[in-house]
Amino acid sequence: MRINPGLVLLLLPLVCLILLFVAPLVNIFGVSFYHYEGVLDYRLPLTLQNYIHTFQSGTIRSTFLRTGMIALYSSILAVVISYPVSYYLSWSTNRRGRALVMSAIVFSLFASTIARGLSWIYILGPQGAAGKISEFLGLGIGSHVLHTEFSVVVGLTYIAMPFATLTMISPLQKIRPVIRDAAMMLGASRVETFLYITVPLSIPGITAALAVCLTLTLAAFVIPLMLGGGIVDMVSNLIFGRVRETLNFPLGSAMSMALLCFSIAVMYLSTVATKRLGRA
Amino acid sequence: MGEPVYGISVALGIVFLLVPALLIIVTSFDTNGIIGRLPTSANFSLRWYYSFIEDTKFTDGFVTSLIVASSCGALTTTTGLCASYIITRYAFRGKNLLTELLMSPTVFPGVAIGLSFMYMFIGLGLRQAVLNLIIAHVVISFPLGLRPLIAAFETFDITIEKAAVMLGASRLRAFREVTLPDIIPGFIAAYLFAFAISFDDVAVAVFLTDVHTTTFPVAMLAAFRRSVDPRVNVGCVFLFVMTVVIVFIIEKSIGLEKLVRSVYAR
Amino acid sequence: MSVELRSITAMYGDVVAVKNVDLKVREKEFVTLLGPSGCGKTTTLNVAAGLLRPKQGRVYLDGEDITDLPPYQRGMSMIFQSYALFPHMNVFDNVRFGLKIRGMSRQESEGRVRQALELVRLGGYEKRMPTELSGGEQQRVALARAIVIEPKVLLLDEPLSNLDAKLRIHMRSELKKIQKRIGVTAVYVTHDQAEALTMSDEVVVMNKGAILQVGRATEIYQRPRSKFVADFIGEINFFEGTIEEVVRDSFRISSNLGFTLSLPNDRLVGEVSTGRKALICIRPEHLRLTEESKSAGVCVVGNVEDVQFTGASIRYLVELPSGEAVQVRETYSNQSLPSIGQRVSIQIDSSLVSVLEYEL
Numbered sequence: 001m002r003i004n005p006g007l008v009l010l011l012l013p014l015v016c017l018i019l020l021f022v023a024p025l026v027n028i029f030g031v032s033f034y035h036y037e038g039v040l041d042y043r044l045p046l047t048l049q050n051y052i053h054t055f056q057s058g059t060i061r062s063t064f065l066r067t068g069m070i071a072l073y074s075s076i077l078a079v080v081i082s083y084p085v086s087y088y089l090s091w092s093t094n095r096r097g098r099a100l101v102m103s104a105i106v107f108s109l110f111a112s113t114i115a116r117g118l119s120w121i122y123i124l125g126p127q128g129a130a131g132k133i134s135e136f137l138g139l140g141i142g143s144h145v146l147h148t149e150f151s152v153v154v155g156l157t158y159i160a161m162p163f164a165t166l167t168m169i170s171p172l173q174k175i176r177p178v179i180r181d182a183a184m185m186l187g188a189s190r191v192e193t194f195l196y197i198t199v200p201l202s203i204p205g206i207t208a209a210l211a212v213c214l215t216l217t218l219a220a221f222v223i224p225l226m227l228g229g230g231i232v233d234m235v236s237n238l239i240f241g242r243v244r245e246t247l248n249f250p251l252g253s254a255m256s257m258a259l260l261c262f263s264i265a266v267m268y269l270s271t272v273a274t275k276r277l278g279r280a
Numbered sequence: 281m282g283e284p285v286y287g288i289s290v291a292l293g294i295v296f297l298l299v300p301a302l303l304i305i306v307t308s309f310d311t312n313g314i315i316g317r318l319p320t321s322a323n324f325s326l327r328w329y330y331s332f333i334e335d336t337k338f339t340d341g342f343v344t345s346l347i348v349a350s351s352c353g354a355l356t357t358t359t360g361l362c363a364s365y366i367i368t369r370y371a372f373r374g375k376n377l378l379t380e381l382l383m384s385p386t387v388f389p390g391v392a393i394g395l396s397f398m399y400m401f402i403g404l405g406l407r408q409a410v411l412n413l414i415i416a417h418v419v420i421s422f423p424l425g426l427r428p429l430i431a432a433f434e435t436f437d438i439t440i441e442k443a444a445v446m447l448g449a450s451r452l453r454a455f456r457e458v459t460l461p462d463i464i465p466g467f468i469a470a471y472l473f474a475f476a477i478s479f480d481d482v483a484v485a486v487f488l489t490d491v492h493t494t495t496f497p498v499a500m501l502a503a504f505r506r507s508v509d510p511r512v513n514v515g516c517v518f519l520f521v522m523t524v525v526i527v528f529i530i531e532k533s534i535g536l537e538k539l540v541r542s543v544y545a546r
Numbered sequence: 547m548s549v550e551l552r553s554i555t556a557m558y559g560d561v562v563a564v565k566n567v568d569l570k571v572r573e574k575e576f577v578t579l580l581g582p583s584g585c586g587k588t589t590t591l592n593v594a595a596g597l598l599r600p601k602q603g604r605v606y607l608d609g610e611d612i613t614d615l616p617p618y619q620r621g622m623s624m625i626f627q628s629y630a631l632f633p634h635m636n637v638f639d640n641v642r643f644g645l646k647i648r649g650m651s652r653q654e655s656e657g658r659v660r661q662a663l664e665l666v667r668l669g670g671y672e673k674r675m676p677t678e679l680s681g682g683e684q685q686r687v688a689l690a691r692a693i694v695i696e697p698k699v700l701l702l703d704e705p706l707s708n709l710d711a712k713l714r715i716h717m718r719s720e721l722k723k724i725q726k727r728i729g730v731t732a733v734y735v736t737h738d739q740a741e742a743l744t745m746s747d748e749v750v751v752m753n754k755g756a757i758l759q760v761g762r763a764t765e766i767y768q769r770p771r772s773k774f775v776a777d778f779i780g781e782i783n784f785f786e787g788t789i790e791e792v793v794r795d796s797f798r799i800s801s802n803l804g805f806t807l808s809l810p811n812d813r814l815v816g817e818v819s820t821g822r823k824a825l826i827c828i829r830p831e832h833l834r835l836t837e838e839s840k841s842a843g844v845c846v847v848g849n850v851e852d853v854q855f856t857g858a859s860i861r862y863l864v865e866l867p868s869g870e871a872v873q874v875r876e877t878y879s880n881q882s883l884p885s886i887g888q889r890v891s892i893q894i895d896s897s898l899v900s901v902l903e904y905e906l
Contacts, residue, residue, distance in 0.1 A: 010362045010365060010366060011362070011366070013358065013359040013362045013363075014362050014363050014366065016359075017359050017363070017382070017418075017422065018378075018381065018382075020415065021384065021419060021422075022381075023396070023400060024388070024392070024393050024396035024400070024419065025388075025396075027396040027399060027400055028392060028395070028396045031396075031399060081293055081296070084286060084289040084293060085290055087286075088286075088290045100294075101290070101294055102540065103527065104294050104297050104298055105297070105540075106527050106530065106540070107297075107298075107301075107523060107524070107527050108297050108298075110472075110476045110523045110526050111301070111519070111520060112479075112480050112497065112516065112520075112523065113480055113482070113497075114480075114497050114500055114501060114504075114512075114515075114516065115301070115304060115516035115519045115520060116300065116301070118304060118504070118512060118516050119300030119301060119303050119304045119516075120300060122300070122303045122304065122307060123300060123303065129303070158296070158297075161293070161296075161297060162297070166540055169540065176628070176630070178626055178628055178630045179630050179632060179633075181597055181617075181626070181630070182624070182626060182630035182631075182632070183632070183643070184596075184597070184616070184617045184618045185595060185597075185617055185618070185622065185623060185624040185692075185701075186618075186623070186643050186644035186647060186691065186692075186695065187618045187619075187644050187647040187648060187695065188618055188643075188647050189618050190616075190618075192618075192647060196643075197632060200634050201633070201634060215386060215387060218389070219388075219389030219390055219391070219392075219483070221389075221390060221391060221482060221483040221486075222482045222483070222497075222501070225501065225505075226501075226504065235389075236389055236390070236391040236483060239392075239395065240391055240483075240487075243395050243398075243487070244486070244487065249399050252395050253392075253395065253399075256389065256391065256392035256395060256396075259392065260387070260388065260389070260392065263387065264387070
C-alpha cells in the first residue's frame with residue numbers, strides 16, 4: 001500500500017492534536033485516584049479517598065448545588081432574554097437593523113469576560129448605578145447586591161446571552177413563515193399563533209441554546225470571582241483554591257471529574273425537561 | 281407580532297448588552313476614580329492611563345498575552361486546516377467519532393484543563409510558561425476555531441478544484457491557487473476566534489502562570505483582587521478596543537452575518 | 547358569502563404588485579385568478595385574506611368593510627401551495643386546529659374532523675404525521691383543515707402546482723366537487739390555464755398587476771379582449787391588418803397577407819374607424835388545411851414546415867411566402883395528412899375570427 005506523503009504531513013499535526021486532547025482527560029482521571037500526602041507528594045496506592053471527600057464535604061456539596069442553581073438560572077434567563085433578539089435576527093427584513101444587532105452580539109461575544117464582569121460592578125456595586133437609581137426612586141435595595149448569588153447570576157446571564165442568541169438563530173430560521181400564515185388564516189391571533197405554533201417549533205433551538213449556556217456557566221470562573229467576591233464561589237473557584245494553594249492535584253482532579261459528570265447530568269436533564277415542556 | 285412588545289424587548293436586549301461597556305469607558309477617564317463608583321465630579325483626565333502604561337505588570341502581561349494568543353491562533357489555524365481538510369474530503373470509519381473528539385474540549389471546565397496541564401508540565405519538567413500556555417490554549421480554542429474552517433471547506437465547491445486538477449495542476453498546486461484564496465475568510469475567522477479565546481482565557485492561564493510570566497487577564501484579575509485599582513478599568517478599555525478591531529476585521533473580511541451563519545448553522 | 551375588492555393597490559416594499567384592481571366574487575361562485583408569475587394574482591389573494599394590507603382600496607365581505615380586520619377575524623380559510631401543515635402535529639390535530647382556536651373541545655371536534663377527513667377520502671389517517679404523507683395526501687389534509695371550520699370563503703393559492711400531472715387533473719375535479727357540495731365561495735389562483743378553464747365559474751385574467759378580462763371560460767377563450775389574453779389562453783395566430791371601410795354594422799379589414807375580411811362590428815374590440823391598424827386573430831383549430839387546388843373562400847397559401855403529433859390532434863406549422871408562420875390544428879381524421887414541405891392552402895372561416903386593438 002502506497003502511503004501518500006501528503007497525507008502523512010496532514011495527519012501528523014492531527015495525531016499530535018489528538019494526543020494533546022486525550023492527555024488531559026486521561027491525566028485527570030488517573031490523578032484523581034492518587035493519594036495526597038503533601039505538596040507535590042503523590043503516591044500510590046490508588047484510593048477513592050478524593051472522591052469520598054468530594055461527596056462528603058459539606059462545603060463541596062453545597063458549592064456544587066449552588067453552581068447548579070446559578071448555572072440554571074442564568075442559562076434560562078439568557079435564553080429567555082435572547083429569544084426576541086434571535087427571532088429578530090432570523091426574520092427581520094431590515095438590513096440595517098440586523099447588521100446593528102449582529103454587531104452588538106458579535107462584539108459581546110469577543111469582548112473580554114473580565115471587562116464585562118467589571119462593568120456590572122459599576123452597576124451593582126455599593127456606589128454603583130443601580131444603587132443610585134434605587135435611591136433616587138426611593139427604593140432601598142441598591143447597595144448590598146454585590147457579592148451575592150444575584151450578582152453572579154446577572155453577570156453570567158450577561159456573558160451567556162450572545163451565545164444563546166447565536167445558537168438560536170439557525171433553528172428559528174427553519175420555521176417557515178407560511179406556517180404562521182396558515183395558523184392565522186385558521187383563526188389564531190398573533191398571540192395564539194406564537195404560543196401554539198412558533199414556540200413548539202422553537203423547542204429544538206431553545207434546547208440547543210440552553211445546553212450551550214449551561215456548559216458555559218457550570219464551568220464559570222471569572223465572573224463568580226469578580227462578582228461573588230469570595231463569598232459566592234462556584235466549583236471552578238473551589239478547585240482553583242484547592243490546587244493552587246496546596247497543590248492537591250488528586251483532590252482537584254476528583255472534583256474536576258465530578259464537575260464534568262455533574263455538567264453532563266444537568267445538561268441531559270434540562271434537554272429532557274425542555275422537550276417535555278414543549279410537548280405540553 | 282405584537283409589534284411594540286417585540287420591538288421593545290429586542291431594544292432592551294441590545295441596550296442590556298452595550299450599556300455596561302459604555303460605563304467602563306466613561307469611568308476610565310475619571311481622575312478621582314475608585315472602582316465601582318461612577319464619576320462624582322466632571323474631573324476627567326488620562327491619569328490612570330499613564331499609570332497603567334508605566335506599570336510593567338500590565339505591559340509585560342499584555343505582551344505575553346499577545347505572544348501566546350497569536351501563536352495559539354497560528355497553531356490552531358494550521359492544525360485546524362489539516363483537520364478540516366481531512367474531515368471534509370475523506371470519508372472513513374470513525375470520522376464522526378474524530379469530529380466529536382476534536383470538539384470535546386468545550387465540555388471540559390477550563391479549570392480542569394488548566395489543572396491537568398499544570399500537573400503534566402510539572403511532571404514532565406516543562407517550565408517554559410509561555411510554551412505551556414500556548415499548548416494549553418490550543419486545546420481550548422481548537423473546537424471553536426475548527427468550525428469556521430469546516431464551514432469554509434464545506435461551502436467551497438470542490439468541483440472547481442477538481443477542474444483545476446483535470447487541467448493539469450498538481451493537487452497541491454490546485455489547492456494552493458484555487459482552493460486557498462476562497463477559504464481565506466474562514467482562516468481569518470478561525471485565527472481570530474482562537475486569538476480571542478486565548479487572550480481572554482483566565483481559567484487555564486491561572487494554573488500555568490508563575491512569578492515571572494503572567495498573562496494580561498491574569499494580571500488584571502490580580503490587581504482587581506488586591507485593591508480597588510482603577511487601572512483595571514483602563515485595561516478593560518484596551519480590551520474593548522482590541523475587540524472592536526477584531527470585529528471590524530471580521531466584518532470586512534467575511535461579513536458578520538455570513539460568519540455566524542456558517543459557524544452556527546448545524 | 548360574496549367578496550368584493552375595490553380599487554386595491556398593494557405593494558411589496560417599493561414594488562407595486564397590483565394597481566387599482568376591482569374584483570367581485572358572488573356567493574358560492576368559483577372564481578379563478580389566472581396569469582403568469584408576477585402578475586399580482588397571489589398578491590390579490592393575500593389582500594383578500596388579510597395577510598397583506600393594501601396601500602389603497604377596501605375589501606368587503608357580504609357588503610361589510612373588513613379591510614381593517616386581521617386575517618384571523620375574517621372567517622376565511624386558505625390553502626397554500628406548499629400545504630403548510632403544522633409539522634409538530636399529527637393529521638387529527640392539524641385538522642382540529644381551527645376548531646381548537648374556536649374553543650371546541652377535543653371530544654366535540656372529533657366528529658367534525660372525522661367528517662372532513664372522510665370528505666377528502668383520508669379517513670383513518672388521523673394519527674399520521676405530515677412527514678409520513680405524500681404530496682397529494684398533504685394537500686387533502688390542508689383542504690380538510692380549511693373546510694372543517696366552515697369558512698365563509700375559501701382561498702386557494704396554486705394548491706395543485708406541486709403535484710404530478712395525473713394527480714393534478716384528478717384533484718381538480720375533487721376540489722370542484724367538494725366546493726359545490728359544501729357550497730363555499732372560492733377564489734382560486736393559478737398560472738395553469740387548463741385548470742382555470744375547467745374549474746371556474748368565472749375567470750379573471752391578470753397581468754402586471756392589472757385585471758385584463760373577466761368572464762366565463764368560454765367567453766375568455768372565444769372572445770379575448772386583448773392581445774395578452776388571446777395569447778395567454780390557448781394558442782392563437784395574429785395577423786396585422788388595416789380597417790379599409792366601415793359600413794353601418796360591418797367593416798372590412800384587409801390583412802398584410804393579402805386577404806380581406808368583411809366582419810360585423812361586434813367582432814371588433816376597440817374603435818371602428820377607417821385606416822386604423824388592428825390585429826386579426828384566429829385560433830389554430832379554426833383553420834383548415836386543403837390542397838391548393840381545392841381551396842375556396844378566404845385562404846392563404848404556404849408550405850408545411852413542421853408536423854407535431856400531440857396525441858388528440860396534430861399541430862402544423864405552415865410557413866408563408868412573407869416569412870410568417872401560421873399554426874394550424876387538425877384532429878386526426880382518415881384523410882391523408884399533409885407532409886413536410888408540401889404546399890397547402892389554409893382556409894379561414896371569417897365567422898371565427900376576432901379583431902383586437904393593435905399591439906406589438
